[in-house]
Amino acid sequence: MSKLGPGLVPAPLAQLPWKVMLLVLAIGSFGLVVLYSAAGGSLYPWAFSQGIRFFVFFGMAIALSRIPEGWWALGTFPAYALVLLMLLGVEALGAVAGGSQRWLDLGIIRLQPSELMKPIIVLTMARFYEILPASEIRKFGALWPAAVLIGLPAALVMLQPDLGTALMITGSGVAVMFLAGIPLRLFIGGGLLLGAAIPIVVNFVLHDYQRNRVLVFLDPESDPLGTGYHISQSKIAIGSGGIFGKGFLNGTQSHLDYLPEGHTDFALATMMEEWGLMGGFFVILAFSLLIGWAIGVSMRAKSRFGRLTAAGLSATIFFYAAINMLMVVGLAPVVGIPLPLISFGGTAQMTFMICFGILMSIDRESRRKQRW
């Protein structure tokens, strides 16, 4: 990567994957610009705190990248057990407090265990399939433990109720199963089964507000002032932006409050109103490069754990970005998943940076092995 001589830059710095770090920095900075505009041309209340957090978490990601891959593998199951316990704890607290609760108050920070579960489920599945002998992969023994490992946290998160996160945990877990080599027919069959199950789930499992969101997604105009309002206003923001946008700080949908959640889940719409289609292409391209890099890391990884983890994390980042963007452009129901690095909010930032850190760690491991 670095063509600079060893004399000019210290070795640890030279080892860092600078290109992708610059890419993340670019997306993050663009996100701050969007938040600055969303606040009506002000650093407060969002851009400043988001910026501080961004650099703190960025530093954390670099720190995580120094952890050797083997440590991740060793720590995986204990971490999984711990986070699962925390999820149970949240559930118990919620039951005691008589309401739904998603976080644990640890005094210093409010920890949202369901967020931690997103990278950890990938690690766990990767670890499981690493341990599993290659010959077992087509047997039932390769399936049921994975199903349990995914099902438990997904069910707990679903109970919170947090449909978006539950879907992401399941999706990331299943992605690793797919990559691990579970027979394709199971996915095809499972896909068909899922298609058949959706109506049942929508009618009997989802909460009223969740079902409503799905139904309104199918026909946003049916409820232009209620749940469909988000989607309609978001489409108006994007559509009215045109190719080059209305110009920085000139968005009316966001500045006049027509676009709800313009700084969080719908930050992409805020951005596209002002930056137009070009801004949208930039974000898609940036995330494509990022995910492409993550897949590249997985290809280069030497261990099965590293391969599966890197590819799984790339899927996690993909789910994050894709579900959010599909939702904002009106191709997916409103599920409350933020756009990493751009939407305001520390949780998604932290989750993303953990993924990024682990990815960099695996990258570092593979290059070190290359050099040796």
Added chain:
Amino acid sequence: MKVTEASQAYSFSRRALLMGGGQAAIALVLAGRMTWLSVFENERYKLLAESNRVNLTLSPPRRGWIVDRSGQPLANNRTDFRVDLIPDRLEKREETLAALQQILALTPEDMARINTDLKRAAGFQPVQVKESLDWERYATVLVRLPEFPGVQATQGFTRNYPLGAGVGHLIGYVGAASAEQYKETKDPLMVTPGFKLGKDGLEKTLEERLRGKPGAKRVEVTARGKLVRELARREDVPGHNVRLTIDAGLQEYCARRLADNSGSIVVLDCLTGDVLSMVSMPAYDPNSFSDGITQSEWKMLAENDHVPLMNKVLQGLYPPGSTVKPMHALAVLRAGISPNATVHCGGALQVGNRAFHCHSRRGHGAVNMERAVAQSCDIYFYVMARELGYDHFAKTVREMGLGARYDLPYPSQRYGTVPDSAWKLKKYKQPWTIADSVNASIGQGYVLANPLQLAVMAARLAQGRAIVPRLLLDQPHEPAPSLGIDPQHIQTVRQCMWAVINGGGTGGRARLPIPGVEIAGKTGTAQVRAITAAERRSGVLGNASLPFKLRDHALFVCFAPWDNPRYAASIVLEHHGHVNPLTDVAPTARDVMTFLFDRQKAITTLHELEKGWGGTYAERMARDARAFEAARAAARAAPPPPVPEDAAEAASDVVSEAANASVPVGDVATRNEERAE
């Protein structure tokens, strides 16, 4: 197939690529969707964003004033502070309503109406919370606006009638447009808060001239309805002013002078036909109608036996009684009969098998024309009608303006009946009888007229000109053309009517307290019930002992100065029965005429009288309203009944019902009597 580590690594690469491919596909879908939205649908969404951002609001035009002949306002506009709700932007509905209720002191009736309106309201169409707020309350709402998204406080204009009930029936009133009116016109102005259109009277018939053109402004607003900035503004074009022939001072004086009577006064200019005053009392206060009348106000008006919802001047029909006698005397003259010819009055006249009585049981003895009019002798006119036939009278009666419909800007007029043989044959398929003639000769029987016609009659008799009442002072106009009546006859009729007041006749109490000005007039009493022979034998019940609705109507027509008439007037007091000498027709006529010649003197008299009546009509109405409200509040255990769609609309329906209900008894008795005065 055996799965090995190597094959697993190979399958991973394949699957990772497959997954990457799937992801790339989704990225393409996303890019395609974005392109679709922002390139191909761009125009549409631009419009939508613009219609989000820009809010076009109309501001109601300032309504043209209605002024009297000297320019004094009868209807103008005053600054009005109002508070509305924008349903779409209302976030904390219950909280907001509760706060507004407290700040604006909204009644349960108000709250019920607001809630109904909110249920029906769509989107950005504002719902009125309250208008005509005082500055304190308005300011309180204004400073707390940021707390309550969806609340809108604006400053506008509201219709103001300085004379209140005194011009109620003359001017009519305005009100919010009904749902039907909006559906018909689709004019967004109709649903703009604060916009009022004429609902009755001149306000309704002159709507086009008075309305003006609405102002408009384009403003940038946030989703919460907060105004960001004004983009463009077009000022309203105020409506045209309308000048009436009315004399505001006289109008108010007449309204006050009617005291608590159910009656009307019309004053005309004998030369031009200008309507100087046209009063029907009691009346609704058009100010409260224009504010949106409350259920209790409406109920109070509808239940009143003095029918304040009816314009008695144009819609009240009365048997004119003896007020027709001067006109009949003219008909007698025109038949070539000398005014000196005498008839013997013995108190009754036998026609066929029926006895027709004079109001004087003893009889008047020998009466000539002047004495017959002055003493209101019935027998004289019975005899003349029997000799000449009523068809001969009917011609003069029509010439004097009875039975005619005048072109006045009011939605409805009832113009009564001048009966003759052809009319009766057509209507009842029966031949005219001598008894019919005798009845009609004293203004009873089939004869019906409204108070305006009686005033026209007095004015035409006074000057012999074909005056037509006119209300709109558009352009100066000439004295009316002559009716072609022998001036000698006119002089005789004036003389007869002079004698009624000044020659020991029945109207002595109408004599003017102004040196050099003498009034000529004629009293009248219209009976509204049949008197049986049995009752006549045992003694006719006095009006004072009868219930209100059965008492006689009291009427009066007059003009002054008697020898060169300038003003003519008619006064009709429903069911007055001459029971209260202070409020009776003759002294009322005296004071109204006095006002025309010496305002100060008339006002001094009125002040004295009003001390005994409990003040002006405005003061009395305010007191009645409070008493009514208090009684209702005491009786109210249950929540208030639902407010009708448009109370004011409903009220005007009642007007027409009342008009239909008050048709006086048709073929009543044969008695006509004048109380000694």
